[in-house]
Amino acid sequence: MKFYSTILNKLFDSAENLETEEKKFQEKQTKAKEEQEKLRVGRKARAKEVEDKFSEANALLDKFLRDYGSYHLNMTFDSPFSMFDKFFRF
Numbered sequence: 001m002k003f004y005s006t007i008l009n010k011l012f013d014s015a016e017n018l019e020t021e022e023k024k025f026q027e028k029q030t031k032a033k034e035e036q037e038k039l040r041v042g043r044k045a046r047a048k049e050v051e052d053k054f055s056e057a058n059a060l061l062d063k064f065l066r067d068y069g070s071y072h073l074n075m076t077f078d079s080p081f082s083m084f085d086k087f088f089r090f
Contacts, residue, residue: 003015003017003018005018005021005022007022007025007026008021008022008025
């Protein structure tokens with residue numbers, strides 16, 4: 001007799017096989033959900049960190065502008081990505 005799993009959409013030779021495979025699958029699903037939740041929480045924390053650094057940089061730029069009146073970025077285009085290297089360090 002064959003046993004059909006509605007969760008896995010597969011046939012199994014025994015009920016024990018079906019139950020063990022479904023348990024393994026459900027454990028994988030719960031682990032994946034936990035990892036996604038950790039990533040979501042970590043993303044919020046890191047986004048807050050980035051926002052804080054941007055506001056710190058803006059405060060420094062504002063102070064510099066008040067002291068010296070203007071700020072000029074020296075742009076050299078040795079490569080097409082050099083403009084982004086000034087702002088983002090990869």
